[in-house]
Amino acid sequence: MEVAQPDLPQGTLDMLILKVVSAGPIHGYAIAQRIQQISRDVLAVRQGSLYPALHRLENRKLLQAEWKPSGTGRDAKFYKLTRKGRSELEAEAKNWIHLRDAIELIMSSRAEESA
Amino acid sequence: MSWRRRLSNKRGLERQLDAELQLHIELQTRDHMKAGMPEEEARRRALLDFGGLEPIREECRDARATRWAEDLIQDLRYGLRSLFKTPVFAATAIATLALGIGATTAVFSIVDLILFRDLPYAGDDRLVSVGIEVSGPGAFLGSRQEFLFGGMYLQWRERQKAFESLTSWSGTSDPFGGDFPAGCDLTEGRPVRLTCAFVASNFLPTLGVAPLLGRNFTPAEDLAGAPRVALLAYRAWQARFGGDPGVVDRTISLNGQPVRVIGVLPKSFELPTLDEFDLLVPQAFPEAQWQRLDSGLQVWAFARLRPGGSLAQARAQMQTLFKEVVDAAPPNFRNDIRLVVRSLRERQVGDVRYASWLLLGSVLLVLLTACANVANLLLARGVSRQRELAVRAALGAGRPRLIRQSFAESLLLGLAGCTAGLGIAAALLRVFQSIAPQGITRLTQAHIDLRVLVFTLAASFAATLLFGGAPAMRVRNAGLPAGSRVIGGRGLVSHSLIAGQIAVSILLLFGAGLLLRTLWNLQGLPLGVDASNLTTFTVILGDEKYPNPVLRNAFFDRLERRLAETPELTDFAISDSVPLATVSRSNPLSSLQPEGRPKMMDSAGGKVVFRVITPGYFSTFRIPILAGRAFEEQDRRGAEVAIVISQTLARRLFGPDDPLGQRIRFGGQGAAYRVIGVADDARNAPVFEDNSPEYYLVRRPPAPGAIPQFHAYGRSASVTARSAMPLRSLTELVHAARVN
Numbered sequence: 001m002e003v004a005q006p007d008l009p010q011g012t013l014d015m016l017i018l019k020v021v022s023a024g025p026i027h028g029y030a031i032a033q034r035i036q037q038i039s040r041d042v043l044a045v046r047q048g049s050l051y052p053a054l055h056r057l058e059n060r061k062l063l064q065a066e067w068k069p070s071g072t073g074r075d076a077k078f079y080k081l082t083r084k085g086r087s088e089l090e091a092e093a094k095n096w097i098h099l100r101d102a103i104e105l106i107m108s109s110r111a112e113e114s115a
Numbered sequence: 116m117s118w119r120r121r122l123s124n125k126r127g128l129e130r131q132l133d134a135e136l137q138l139h140i141e142l143q144t145r146d147h148m149k150a151g152m153p154e155e156e157a158r159r160r161a162l163l164d165f166g167g168l169e170p171i172r173e174e175c176r177d178a179r180a181t182r183w184a185e186d187l188i189q190d191l192r193y194g195l196r197s198l199f200k201t202p203v204f205a206a207t208a209i210a211t212l213a214l215g216i217g218a219t220t221a222v223f224s225i226v227d228l229i230l231f232r233d234l235p236y237a238g239d240d241r242l243v244s245v246g247i248e249v250s251g252p253g254a255f256l257g258s259r260q261e262f263l264f265g266g267m268y269l270q271w272r273e274r275q276k277a278f279e280s281l282t283s284w285s286g287t288s289d290p291f292g293g294d295f296p297a298g299c300d301l302t303e304g305r306p307v308r309l310t311c312a313f314v315a316s317n318f319l320p321t322l323g324v325a326p327l328l329g330r331n332f333t334p335a336e337d338l339a340g341a342p343r344v345a346l347l348a349y350r351a352w353q354a355r356f357g358g359d360p361g362v363v364d365r366t367i368s369l370n371g372q373p374v375r376v377i378g379v380l381p382k383s384f385e386l387p388t389l390d391e392f393d394l395l396v397p398q399a400f401p402e403a404q405w406q407r408l409d410s411g412l413q414v415w416a417f418a419r420l421r422p423g424g425s426l427a428q429a430r431a432q433m434q435t436l437f438k439e440v441v442d443a444a445p446p447n448f449r450n451d452i453r454l455v456v457r458s459l460r461e462r463q464v465g466d467v468r469y470a471s472w473l474l475l476g477s478v479l480l481v482l483l484t485a486c487a488n489v490a491n492l493l494l495a496r497g498v499s500r501q502r503e504l505a506v507r508a509a510l511g512a513g514r515p516r517l518i519r520q521s522f523a524e525s526l527l528l529g530l531a532g533c534t535a536g537l538g539i540a541a542a543l544l545r546v547f548q549s550i551a552p553q554g555i556t557r558l559t560q561a562h563i564d565l566r567v568l569v570f571t572l573a574a575s576f577a578a579t580l581l582f583g584g585a586p587a588m589r590v591r592n593a594g595l596p597a598g599s600r601v602i603g604g605r606g607l608v609s610h611s612l613i614a615g616q617i618a619v620s621i622l623l624l625f626g627a628g629l630l631l632r633t634l635w636n637l638q639g640l641p642l643g644v645d646a647s648n649l650t651t652f653t654v655i656l657g658d659e660k661y662p663n664p665v666l667r668n669a670f671f672d673r674l675e676r677r678l679a680e681t682p683e684l685t686d687f688a689i690s691d692s693v694p695l696a697t698v699s700r701s702n703p704l705s706s707l708q709p710e711g712r713p714k715m716m717d718s719a720g721g722k723v724v725f726r727v728i729t730p731g732y733f734s735t736f737r738i739p740i741l742a743g744r745a746f747e748e749q750d751r752r753g754a755e756v757a758i759v760i761s762q763t764l765a766r767r768l769f770g771p772d773d774p775l776g777q778r779i780r781f782g783g784q785g786a787a788y789r790v791i792g793v794a795d796d797a798r799n800a801p802v803f804e805d806n807s808p809e810y811y812l813v814r815r816p817p818a819p820g821a822i823p824q825f826h827a828y829g830r831s832a833s834v835t836a837r838s839a840m841p842l843r844s845l846t847e848l849v850h851a852a853r854v855n
Contacts, residue, residue, distance in 0.1 A: 047166065067131075
């Protein structure tokens with residue numbers, strides 16, 4: 001009953017993470033859960049890509065991390081957006097909408113038009 | 116977080132990463148349990164979902180920017196451990212590298228000054244040397260480099276349009292007298308002989324040099340008869356005046372005359388011809404007397420190109436003026452005169468340029484061979500380490516990581532080699548400087564400074580890449596079952612290494628062989644003089660106490676008597692110049708005219724060296740007399756002047772005829788000299804130059820032009836401190852003297 005999960009286009013994972021984090025400080029596991037939930041289980045982020053991506057974003061100073069109680073009795077690493085991260089997210093979102101509209105236009109064109 | 120802190124905090128970072136990933140698994144487990152799974156199962160699923168922990172950890176580490184540095188430190192630490200485990204290998208490799216790097220650095224420190232480093236003048240690329248060159252048989256004129264006659268220089272200075280400015284200097288104080296005082300004797304307290312260089316008032320501005328203290332000469336100070344002023348060289352300022360800035364405007368006594376010091380030159384200043392000097396003094400040419408183009412002293416002219424101007428342009432623009440010089444020259448010279456306009460560096464470096472490149476090239480080949488040797492050593496050791504590499508590959512070390520590891524070890528060897536090499540370079544440089552003959556361009560200036568250091572580091576790094584490359588290539592085959600492809604991989608790399616090494620070594624051997632043969636030939640060159648067991652002593656008379664020829668003659672008469680009374684000496688002589696030395700007096704061959712023979716030469720015919728000697732000269736230097744006799748006491752008095760000529764000169768002047776008893780006139784006028792003997796040829800030029808014909812005159816008091824410098828030679832059974840004593844004891848006779 002494995003549903004084939006679509007591959008994320010290159011670079012979109014970073015954007016999705018930034019978007020989820022933009023709602024407020026959140027830890028790694030919750031980010032994965034949120035992406036899965038919001039996408040109604042269409043997108044499942046593999047841990048193998050999630051954590052390296054988080055570390056990369058932190059390293060690029062787009063995210064800032066802080067250790068805080070997680071409610072499980074253990075401290076968790078909470079990520080939040082930096083100012084740089086927020087402008088990066090806006091830029092990428094704008095880009096994404098352009099791209100999506102363009103792809104949409106092509107894909108929704110009728111066969112005879114494209115012929 | 117700064118990357119230094121991250122590095123130092125590495126353990127903390129690792130712990131945090133683990134905590135983060137653990138929490139993820141825990142939360143996942145909890146969610147699975149919420150969905151109704153038993154705890155065991157939930158945990159198993161969570162771990163399964165997660166996949167391998169270690170690859171994720173690795174990737175997270177890679178995402179950190181400091182990853183390379185963490186790895187490097189780890190690799191270096193590992194490399195250090197493995198080098199310590201094989202000390203003989205490490206020592207051999209480091210010693211090999213150190214020799215290569217040391218030789219390269221030492222040679223570079225010398226060659227850099229010759230070929231690459233800026234000259235110590237502002238805008239040095241626009242400085243040129245200007246002059247005429249007299250080649251072929253006309254080259255009797257002392258200077259081997261381009262020069263101008265004073266008259267030419269004065270006219271060119273006023274009329275040239277090719278340069279921003281044209282300047283000159285006219286040599287240092289000349290021991291052979293001439294138009295300048297023989298020396299620059301600082302006659303204060305204990306007198307010292309200094310060397311003065313005579314320069315034009317626009318000399319420093321043209322070169323782009325400003326005095327460190329004080330000011331430059333004014334044009335008025337450069338006129339004949341002006342009050343005398345001088346600029347001090349930095350070294351002389353330090354040595355004679357203790358670096359006292361108060362020396363400016365002080366009046367010192369030179370040759371007993373008051374001279375005002377107007378400034379001090381910067382430490383880096385040097386004459387464009389690299390001559391040594393202590394003081395700069397205005398030329399103060401007697402301009403009114405130098406109206407003819409070929410009148411006056413020889414000067415060396417330098418000019419500054421106009422901004423954007425080229426050498427070729429300047430050369431073309433100078434043609435009109437040069438044509439006047441050619442037209443004014445004697446007809447037999449005209450074809451031999453050439454205009455020279457070339458960059459200052461080229462004048463300074465000349466032929467040394469090729470030798471320098473050759474030297475640098477060969478020493479780089481030596482470094483290359485050293486690299487190949489070390490690469491081979493590393494490869495040989497690599498075979499025994501193949502198993503270790505395979506294990507590490509199996510444990511998850513990536514190929515790039517293994518290659519880096521291999522390079523880290525090479526880097527350590529390179530660094531150690533570099534450090535040891537610098538020590539070797541410093542030692543080699545000192546050896547070069549102490550054994551090399553005088554006159555090698557800038558050799559004494561060479562030292563290891565920051566610039567050389569940077570070169571050494573770069574060379575060592577390049578060497579590391581070279582010798583580290585071979586073992587790294589071998590690593591590419593690692594990860595296969597141990598031993599499987601080892602032989603093939605090593606074979607190819609190391610075979611080409613060995614082939615290259617042999618090729619380079621043969622090249623170097625040939626070069627060294629040729630060099631040795633040249634040296635051998637030079638060594639075997641007959642000198643014509645036997646200098647063994649000779650003690651030499653040079654006397655320079657100060658102008659203050661010996662202002663005229665009569666007093667000088669009296670002194671040298673006393674000197675001769677003292678030598679004659681010294682029983683330790685089997686032979687002794689006095690002469691005005693030393694055989695083999697570069698400085699000797701000369702005339703054009705064409706000025707010698709045998710009586711009763713047709714004028715035989717159209718061209719100047721090269722130069723003839725002449726020497727004024729005492730009768731003992733030939734026996735002292737063991738120069739055989741081939742015909743006739745050597746000088747005797749009677750020759751020093753008679754009305755007729757006797758002359759002894761060298762074999763080559765005899766052949767040039769008289770061909771197959773017997774020269775004895777023939778007469779020679781000088782410049783076709785004055786008294787004729789009678790040939791009384793023919794001496795075997797003795798070398799009077801450096802071994803790598805052509806020998807000149809030579810004639811000898813005996814020292815005849817009273818000689819009106821008696822020059823203030825003579826050399827005395829004594830032959831004794833052996834040269835010991837005791838046999839040298841009689842000569843040393845003569846110092847009491849001498850006012851200002853140097854013992855050579």
